[in-house]
Amino acid sequence: GLSVGFTLGRKPEPRRSERVVLVTGAAGFIGFHAAKQLAEGWGVERVVGIDSFNEYYDVQLKKDRASYLLRIGVEVYRGDVCDGEVLQHLFAKYNFTDVVHMAAQAGVRYSLEDPQAYVSANYECFISLLDSIQKYPAYLVYASSSSVYGKRATVPFSSEEPLKAPGNLYAASKIMNEHLASAYCSQHDLHSIGLRFFTVYGPWGRPDMAAYKFAECIVTGMPVPLFEAGPGEQLKRDFTYIDDIVSGVLSALERTPERCGEAYNLGFGEPLIVEDMLHYLEKELATTAVIDRQPLPPSDMILTFADITISRNVLGFSPKTPTAEGIHRFVKWFRDYYEDRVQWEKKGRSSSRNARLE
Numbered sequence: 272g273l274s275v276g277f278t279l280g281r282k283p284e285p286r287r288s289e290r291v292v293l294v295t296g297a298a299g300f301i302g303f304h305a306a307k308q309l310a311e312g313w314g315v316e317r318v319v320g321i322d323s324f325n326e327y328y329d330v331q332l333k334k335d336r337a338s339y340l341l342r343i344g345v346e347v348y349r350g351d352v353c354d355g356e357v358l359q360h361l362f363a364k365y366n367f368t369d370v371v372h373m374a375a376q377a378g379v380r381y382s383l384e385d386p387q388a389y390v391s392a393n394y395e396c397f398i399s400l401l402d403s404i405q406k407y408p409a410y411l412v413y414a415s416s417s418s419v420y421g422k423r424a425t426v427p428f429s430s431e432e433p434l435k436a437p438g439n440l441y442a443a444s445k446i447m448n449e450h451l452a453s454a455y456c457s458q459h460d461l462h463s464i465g466l467r468f469f470t471v472y473g474p475w476g477r478p479d480m481a482a483y484k485f486a487e488c489i490v491t492g493m494p495v496p497l498f499e500a501g502p503g504e505q506l507k508r509d510f511t512y513i514d515d516i517v518s519g520v521l522s523a524l525e526r527t528p529e530r531c532g533e534a535y536n537l538g539f540g541e542p543l544i545v546e547d548m549l550h551y552l553e554k555e556l557a558t559t560a561v562i563d564r565q566p567l568p569p570s571d572m573i574l575t576f577a578d579i580t581i582s583r584n585v586l587g588f589s590p591k592t593p594t595a596e597g598i599h600r601f602v603k604w605f606r607d608y609y610e611d612r613v614q615w616e617k618k619g620r621s622s623s624r625n626a627r628l629e
């Protein structure tokens with residue numbers, strides 16, 4: 272017979288306090304917040320992080336996120352998810368119940384510059400992780416992306432709709448993640464949920480993304496690069512606040528998948544004109560931006576817009592943070608972090624901080 276809490280062929284469902292969770296990409300933006308919330312808010316038995324601290328963007332920002340995690344009791348390892356031996360060591364040591372896989376090569380435009388980074392991080396490393404999970408069974412929640420919908424998807428984007436042509440290599444690599452997860456489920460009974468994140472922003476955010484990049488340009492007086500979609504069309508993104516994303520990730524951890532290849536949208540559900548995001552930032556930073564209008568790169572979508580009906584029903588997902596509030600919290604962090612550390616480093620030691628100390 273079946274014991275309570277176990278369904279044939281399904282993952283066991285340990286209580287929160289018994290969970291041992293591996294977070295990959297823990298020094299990254301979303302991985303950091305997920306690990307933090309698992310350790311602080313959820314109080315799982317143990318959170319272990321791994322990150323390669325690659326140089327795609329500001330490594331010091333990754334180190335600062337990792338230091339924060341270490342202070343709250345998360346064990347963070349420097350290591351590559353592609354390295355089978357490293358994974359073998361970690362899985363054998365900790366016997367994870369769950370894996371939150373956020374390590375990847377993110378970014379759409381960079382996929383034109385360095386395609387191999389996407390093949391390696393998003394394809395090869397994902398398989399290497401799946402192989403470890405197959406040997407040491409754990410439940411997997413992994414990052415997909417709104418990019419999988421491409422330019423020809425029906426609006427709003429529904430996870431029920433079959434995917435159309437991917438618009439760039441990054442999107443293709445995320446679609447491949449979903450296919451691989453589904454294949455490992457069919458072949459090896461490995462259960463997982465993919466989460467299609469929509470343009471995430473918030474404190475500790477990525478310097479290559481709009482909120483941080485715009486804020487940086489505003490405070491340094493540099494022109495803000497703003498992509499123009501075309502005559503009469505405005506670029507829109509379904510900007511989603513990090514805390515809402517993390518609560519979706521945690522809900523996914525509590526779900527028992529019912530079929531192979533489950534993937535859901537995590538988005539705010541309301542597209543915002545990107546230029547309006549800039550206006551929120553100008554207001555919070557009390558500075559007017561100089562705008563440098565540029566044509567939209569062909570790899571980019573004009574609009575992203577999440578249909579979150581299914582995520583609401585299946586995961587209980589309900590994003591709560593209005594953009595004005597989200598940007599307010601982002602700028603509060605940005606002022607401390609950027610103006611204190613980055614600007615100070617750029618100017619050199621002779622400038623503001625020393626002046627203030629003297």
Ligand code: NAD
Pocket residue numbers: 295296297298299300301302321322323324325327333350351352353372373374375376377378392396414415416417467468469470471472477
């Ligand atoms: P991020 O770049 O901040 O985090 C990824 C982390 O993974 C980085 O710290 C990087 O050093 C690490 N990493 C990369 N390759 C690795 C490897 N082989 N081994 C170990 N660590 C490795 O990105 P993020 O914004 O936190 O994104 C997390 C996930 O969510 C990614 O899969 C990304 O594609 C996806 N996503 C993000 C957004 C968004 O708006 N931020 C939107 C859609 C999808």
